[in-house]
Amino acid sequence: MASKPHRVVAAIDFGTYGTGFAWTTVSQDNSEMRTRRISFFEDWEDQKLSYPKNRSALLLDAEGRLLSWGYQAVTQRDAMPAGAGWRLLTGFKMSLQRNLGSGDTVSGDAGVVLVGDAPDAFRLAVLCMEQVYAKARDHITRGAYQESDIRWCVTVPAIWDQYTRDLIYKAAVEAGLPNDPERLLLAQEPAAAALYCTARGEALLSTPGTRFLVVDAGGGTVDITSYQVAGNGRLNELAPASGAKTGSDYLNEAFMNEVLVRRFGLAVISRILRDQRSAIAGTMDAWERAKRSFSADSADDLVIPLSAPFYAALVREKASGRWDGSGEPVTEVVVSHGLVASLFDQRIDETIGCVEQQLREMRSASGVTGGEIALLVGGFAESPYLRSRLGDRLADRGVRVVVPEQPSIAVLAGAVHFAYNPSVFLTWRAPFTVGIKISLPFREGHDPESKRVIGYGNRELCDDRFDVFVVNRAAVLTSEPITRTYWPLREEQTAITIRLFSTTMKNVEYVTEQGVELLGSLTVDLSASMDRRVGERAVEVAMHLGQTHIRVEARNIHTNEPQSATVQWNPTW
Amino acid sequence: MRVSLAGEDGPRTRLLVDGGNGTVVLLEEWMSRVATDFRGLAADVDELRRQSAEIRQELSTIITAFNEERHWVRSLPRESADFRQRLEELDQRLNNVLDLFEKHFGGSGQTEQAMLHHEYAAEYLALVEQKILALALDVLADGPALPRDKAALVAAVCLDLFGYPEIQEQRLMDRLQHNRSVNVTRRIEEICSDARLLRQKASLGRQQRWDFGYTRGLPVDEGRQEMWPGSVDGGLVDFVVAPAYLVDSDTLLKKQRVFTATTDAEGAREHAGGAGEHPDWQSSAAGAGRAVQDLP
Numbered sequence: 060m061a062s063k064p065h066r067v068v069a070a071i072d073f074g075t076y077g078t079g080f081a082w083t084t085v086s087q088d089n090s091e092m093r094t095r096r097i098s099f100f101e102d103w104e105d106q107k108l109s110y111p112k113n114r115s116a117l118l119l120d121a122e123g124r125l126l127s128w129g130y131q132a133v134t135q136r137d138a139m140p141a142g143a144g145w146r147l148l149t150g151f152k153m154s155l156q157r158n159l160g161s162g163d164t165v166s167g168d169a170g171v172v173l174v175g176d177a178p179d180a181f182r183l184a185v186l187c188m189e190q191v192y193a194k195a196r197d198h199i200t201r202g203a204y205q206e207s208d209i210r211w212c213v214t215v216p217a218i219w220d221q222y223t224r225d226l227i228y229k230a231a232v233e234a235g236l237p238n239d240p241e242r243l244l245l246a247q248e249p250a251a252a253a254l255y256c257t258a259r260g261e262a263l264l265s266t267p268g269t270r271f272l273v274v275d276a277g278g279g280t281v282d283i284t285s286y287q288v289a290g291n292g293r294l295n296e297l298a299p300a301s302g303a304k305t306g307s308d309y310l311n312e313a314f315m316n317e318v319l320v321r322r323f324g325l326a327v328i329s330r331i332l333r334d335q336r337s338a339i340a341g342t343m344d345a346w347e348r349a350k351r352s353f354s355a356d357s358a359d360d361l362v363i364p365l366s367a368p369f370y371a372a373l374v375r376e377k378a379s380g381r382w383d384g385s386g387e388p389v390t391e392v393v394v395s396h397g398l399v400a401s402l403f404d405q406r407i408d409e410t411i412g413c414v415e416q417q418l419r420e421m422r423s424a425s426g427v428t429g430g431e432i433a434l435l436v437g438g439f440a441e442s443p444y445l446r447s448r449l450g451d452r453l454a455d456r457g458v459r460v461v462v463p464e465q466p467s468i469a470v471l472a473g474a475v476h477f478a479y480n481p482s483v484f485l486t487w488r489a490p491f492t493v494g495i496k497i498s499l500p501f502r503e504g505h506d507p508e509s510k511r512v513i514g515y516g517n518r519e520l521c522d523d524r525f526d527v528f529v530v531n532r533a534a535v536l537t538s539e540p541i542t543r544t545y546w547p548l549r550e551e552q553t554a555i556t557i558r559l560f561s562t563t564m565k566n567v568e569y570v571t572e573q574g575v576e577l578l579g580s581l582t583v584d585l586s587a588s589m590d591r592r593v594g595e596r597a598v599e600v601a602m603h604l605g606q607t608h609i610r611v612e613a614r615n616i617h618t619n620e621p622q623s624a625t626v627q628w629n630p631t632w
Numbered sequence: 633m634r635v636s637l638a639g640e641d642g643p644r645t646r647l648l649v650d651g652g653n654g655t656v657v658l659l660e661e662w663m664s665r666v667a668t669d670f671r672g673l674a675a676d677v678d679e680l681r682r683q684s685a686e687i688r689q690e691l692s693t694i695i696t697a698f699n700e701e702r703h704w705v706r707s708l709p710r711e712s713a714d715f716r717q718r719l720e721e722l723d724q725r726l727n728n729v730l731d732l733f734e735k736h737f738g739g740s741g742q743t744e745q746a747m748l749h750h751e752y753a754a755e756y757l758a759l760v761e762q763k764i765l766a767l768a769l770d771v772l773a774d775g776p777a778l779p780r781d782k783a784a785l786v787a788a789v790c791l792d793l794f795g796y797p798e799i800q801e802q803r804l805m806d807r808l809q810h811n812r813s814v815n816v817t818r819r820i821e822e823i824c825s826d827a828r829l830l831r832q833k834a835s836l837g838r839q840q841r842w843d844f845g846y847t848r849g850l851p852v853d854e855g856r857q858e859m860w861p862g863s864v865d866g867g868l869v870d871f872v873v874a875p876a877y878l879v880d881s882d883t884l885l886k887k888q889r890v891f892t893a894t895t896d897a898e899g900a901r902e903h904a905g906g907a908g909e910h911p912d913w914q915s916s917a918a919g920a921g922r923a924v925q926d927l928p
Contacts, residue, residue, distance in 0.1 A: 064723050066730055082741070086731035087724065098741025101750075102883075110885075111747060202738045203730050345761060352758040362766045367859030370779075390779045390861035391765060441754075468747055 065210035065242065069195055070251075070474030072214045073188060073227070075152045075279035075308060076438070077112030078129075080195040081471050082209075083479065092258040092483075097475050099468065100198060103129060111468060116149040117186055128190045137337045147336065151187070153279040153304070154180035155230075156223040181230055188213075188234035196235075210242050212478035214470055217247040217275075217282040217300030221578065221609050240610065244478055247300060249273035249284040251473030252436040254483065256463050258476055263432060265292050270425055271432040272458070274414055274449070275470065276439035278308045281410045285421035285431075289485050295534060298420035299490035305409040307350070307439040313402045314346050318363075318394055323373060324383035331372045341366025353399055354443035361399050364391045400444070407448050414449065418456065424488070424532070429457035440466035486534040489604060491561040493578070494527040496570045498548055510569070514548045515593045525560060525567045525575065528602050532565070540601040544616070547596055553589060555598050556582045557613050581613055588617040745837050746879075752834045753877040753885035759826055760874045760889070764789050767819040771808060779862020780870075783891040786860075787873045793827040794842040794875055834877075842875035843888060858887040867892035 069082035081099045089095045103113045113129035118136055120126050121144030127135050136147040196206050213231050215224050224245055232238040253273045257264040264271060267290045275282040282302040286294045319342070320328050332339055342365045349363045365373070373388035382388075414433065422428045433453055439445060440462055450460040463469055477483070498520040501511050506521040514520045528541050535541075547555055559578040560570045567575060588596045596617065603610040614621045651657035657665075768785040769777075788807065792800040801824045808816060834840045849868050852859055859865075860873040870893040877886035 066727050084727065084731040084734055086727045088728070088731060097744055098738075099744070099747050101742055101747075111742075111750060198741075203733050348754065348758045349762060351754070352762050359766060362762055362769065364761050364765060365861045367861050367863045367865070370861045371865035390782065391769075393769070465744065465747060465751060467751075468744070472744060 066208040067199055067204050068210045068212065068475055068478035069199060070212040070214065070246070070471055070478055071188065071191055071195065071231075072112070072248075072471040072474060073152060073184070073191070074112065074115055074214075074277060075150060076115060076277075077110075078115045078187060078191050079112035079471055080191060081111075081468075081475050082195070082199055083475050084204075085479070089479070092254070092476055092480075093260060095258065095476065095479065097472050099471070100195070103194070111471070113191070114149065115152060115187055116147060117151075117183055119146045119148065121145065125186055128187060133340055134337055137335055148179075148183055150279075150308075151180040151183040155184060155226055156219050181226060184227065184230040185233045188231055188236070192231075192235050210244070210478050211236050212244040212246050212474045214248045214251055214474050215245050216277075216280050216302065217249050217284050218280060218302040224609075244481060246474040246477040247282075247284065248277070248470045248474075249275040249282045249300065249436070250286075250294075250296075250484065251471075251477050252469040253284070253286060253294065253434060253473065254476040255436070255469040255473035256434050256461070258472070259463050261432075261434075261461060261463070264288060267292070269432065270297065270421060270427065270430070271434060272414065272417055272421065273434045273436065274410070274440075275302075275437045276307070276410065276435065276442075276445060277437040277470075278439070279304060281305045281413060281437075281439070283413055283417040285417055285424075287421075287425055291485075293483055293485040295486045296484070296488045297424045298417060299488045299532065301413055301417050301420075303409055303413050305406045305413070307347075307406075307442070309406055310350060310402055311343055311346065313405070314350075314363075314394075315343070317398070317402065318392060322384055322392055323376075323388075326381070326383055327373070327376050330376070330381070331369065335368060335372055338366055338368035338372050342369045350399070350403075351441045352443070353403070355400075355447045356443070358396050360396050361394045362391055363394065365389070403442075403444050403448075407445055410445075411449060411452050414453070415456075418453075418458065431458045433458050433460045435460055435462045436466045436469035438467045440469075482538060484537050486536055487604070489529045489531055489533050489535050491563055492527060492531040492565060492567060493529055493559065493561045493602070493604070494525050494567075495543075495600065496558045496560060497524050497526045497545060498522050499524045499526075512548075515546075515550055520548070523569045523571050525562075525570045525572070527567065529604055530565050531563055535604045540603045540612075542599055542601045544597050544599050546598070547585060547593055550593055553586045554582050554584050555613075556580055557598075557600055557611070559611060581611065583613045583615055585615060588615060591617060749834065749838055749840065749877075749879050749885060752830060752840075755826075755830055756834075756877055757874075757886050759823065759830065760786065760790060763819065763823050763826065764793075764874075767816065767823060770813070770816050770819060779860075780891060780893075783860045783862060783873045784871070787871055787891070789823070790872075790874045791844070793823070794831070795844055799824055799828055799831070838879040839881065840877070840879045843878050844872050844875045846872050846888065846890060852890060852892060856884060856887055857890045860889045860891045863890070863892040864894050867894050 064085075066085050067082055068085065069080060071080045072078065079100065081097050083089050083095055083097045099111050101111050103110070114133055116130075116132045117128050118126040118132035126132070126145065132147060136145060139145045196209070199209060200206055211231075213227060213236070215227055219227075228243065228245060231243060236243050250273070252275050253264070253271070256273075263269045265288065267288050269288045270285065271288075272283060272285045275284075280302050282300060284300045285297040287297050289295050315328075319339075328339070342363065345363050345366065349361050353361055370388060370390050373384070376382050376384075377388050418431065421431070433449070435446060435449060446460065446462055453460055465472075498512060498514060501519040501521045510522045512520050512522045526543065528543070529535055545555060545557075558570070558580045560575050561578050562572070562575040564572070564574055569575075570577075583598045585596050585598070596615075599614055599616050601612045601614075603612070612621050647659035648656040649659050649662045651662065764786050765782070767789065768782045771785060772781055789804060792804045792807070801820070804820055804824070805812070805817075808820065812820075846857070846869055848870065851866075852869060856876060857869070869890045871891050872888055873891050874889040876884060876888035878884055
């Protein structure tokens with residue numbers, strides 16, 4: 060029994076475009092995943108329309124103070140007094156991992172400038188999560204539950220590295236969520252989606268031996284993972300998550316640049332973006348809806364009605380003589396089927412490439428080819444065009460594509476299932492070889508002379524040896540940490556610094572080899588054990604590799620005090 | 633021991649013994665001392681015996697207590713397990729009670745089934761903006777159409793699809809008979825099919841309705857209405873282009889799309905929901921040189 064049982068599990072889906080939460084109560088009625096009753100929140104304050112997610116957007120004043128968030132921030136931005144210097148910020152989630160961010164460019168993400176400044180992204184993520192956490196906490200505890208009854212789960216893209224996962228954990232804690240690994244979990248988005256599909260009754264996903272891919276096509280990224288159903292219905296990951304920044308936001312950017320700018324001129328669009336951002340946002344919302352109905356089955360062109368304020372702004376541009384667009388202002392733009400298809404194809408081809416790579420990996424890991432299922436989830440999964448292109452391509456490879464009834468809530472609902480019972484995942488696949496730097500007995504004729512050192516008791520040792528905890532692609536049990544014991548090298552040593560390294564290589568001997576990167580370090584104090592012999596000053600290192608949020612703990616065995624709970628991860632980019 | 637002779641009546645024999653510390657004492661005296669010592673020792677032995685009995689008693693009590701304690705300690709894991717199990721059972725019961733409480737008195741969260749209406753509402757708006765607007769563009773393709781013409785035609789189609797207990801497919805066909813190309817016919821059939829399916833799905837779960845109600849001549853209620861493109865910026869509501877999608881009596885999932893005009897000579901007039909009044913599409917479209925049927 061846990062020291063403090065959780066009575067509610069709640070998930071926060073912190074998305075590139077929107078953020079929402081859902082929860083369920085821990086009870087007999089909810090013990091079965093298939094019949095579990097999940098509650099979704101849809102009544103955001105100041106949001107005229109009910110919707111399960113609010114916008115991941117923040118409006119800050121000139122001093123950086125929060126004015127509003129969500130949809131309210133988007134609409135309030137247009138009411139900015141002249142010269143007030145307010146900033147509307149969105150897209151900060153993807154900027155947390157800089158190599159996945161969109162840089163300093165203007166995005167078509169509903170006409171709002173994406174955050175290009177990565178250092179700001181952490182603070183903005185904290186601010187946004189503060190809002191959604193406060194709303195979720197207040198809502199769930201308005202009845203008989205207390206905040207301490209709740210186990211929380213925050214979703215993260217599977218392709219985020221450990222540094223960024225650690226960053227989002229810290230952001231969540233700074234936003235007010237509990238700093239307790241038992242009460243604050245991180246869920247890989249595609250893994251959560253897999254649970255949603257299982258819960259929704261996709262029978263094969265409970266059949267032992269079934270192998271399936273999850274393709275989570277969201278706003279910013281496409282995340283792909285693969286699993287095999289174990290004998291007890293639990294899931295073994297077959298290959299580390301992969302993916303790319305080929306989410307639907309990039310189609311929005313293409314629509315902005317390839318359609319709107321070409322049609323109405325860059326100067327006109329820039330002025331409207333500057334003066335009346337929500338006018339463009341309304342049109343981008345219409346495009347968002349249009350692209351979700353774009354299908355390969357029909358040759359019809361796509362009609363995108365411009366928002367009334369956007370049309371009015373175009374008319375004013377024309378009347379002022381600053382018009383540099385083609386033709387007259389119009390109330391809708393008609394985009395040819397061919398052009399839309401080409402915009403889609405650019406991104407879908409990349410997505411298909413990633414899916415095929417994952418398929419090869421899962422087939423190699425399982426030793427079986429054919430008969431797989433591909434679950435397509437996420438907001439972009441609602442696109443009939445994506446479904447049919449992916450379906451056609453994968454059908455040729457013996458893979459059946461399945462889209463759940465509500466792909467857009469799959470991650471959120473699945474994260475609730477994950478928080479309810481994280482042990483449903485039996486094993487993960489290590490995304491890299493990970494280990495620590497140690498000294499081992501020197502091997503004459505094998506180890507380089509430059510690495511020869513003299514240790515305690517005049518023993519000849521080889522420095523910089525890579526002590527492997529887990530090999531790249533190896534299956535790692537989610538329930539048990541990997542533990543090792545180490546001793547100081549020298550008599551006078553009052554601390555041991557554990558340095559963690561990773562590499563994609565499966566065979567590695569020294570941490571100085573090409574392609575080996577320092578992940579982080581932690582230091583264990585030995586000063587309380589200096590009265591003991593060196594052989595009694597042992598330090599135990601436990602690596603919790605089986606969890607979404609990898610943790611490394613080290614303790615002085617003599618004092619039994621953990622010195623550092625988590626490692627300071629370094630970015631891999 | 634030494635023997636000494638002395639005395640008036642003749643020699644008397646006195647037996648002297650070593651009294652310790654270099655002294656000698658008479659045997660009688662020595663024996664008396666010894667006897668005294670023996671008595672003292674006997675008393676001590678008695679006292680020790682008594683104390684020993686007491687200690688034995690105490691030890692026995694302690695051993696008994698210890699054995700009892702040991703027995704209790706041995707039973708602790710089982711008791712602890714029992715206690716833990718009881719706690720777990722109580723926890724589960726508490727969870728079930730809290731869950732029941734939440735079900736009956738919480739109730740502001742939505743179920744997965746209820747969330748489907750968000751999908752349906754999105755489908756509805758896509759139908760209006762994509763297929764119905766595309767139909768309007770096809771119908772009005774002969775010449776330059778005013779924004780109001782397009783809005784009026786979309787409004788008429790929306791009314792036939794969502795303003796009555798059943799879809800008015802024949803009325804829609806009749807309405808557009810003079811503009812009906814093969815493509816227009818195909819679009820109408822497709823739109824009616826989609827709308828029929830949508831209405832069927834939307835009728836399940838949460839109580840749902842299409843809200844056509846509006847007050848003509850009032851400014852746009854931004855909380856419930858959104859201007860259709862081509863509307864007069866800052867104008868007054870002229871007619872409803874597409875109804876709002878409402879669930880649970882007044883939860884708005886999609887706003888009403890309205891067309892606005894500069895003035896309203898008739899002043900504010902309330903229009904009920906359902907099959908209300910509609911723009912005179914014939915007159916505006918006729919002005920653009922196209923023949924159309926009367927609106928309902």
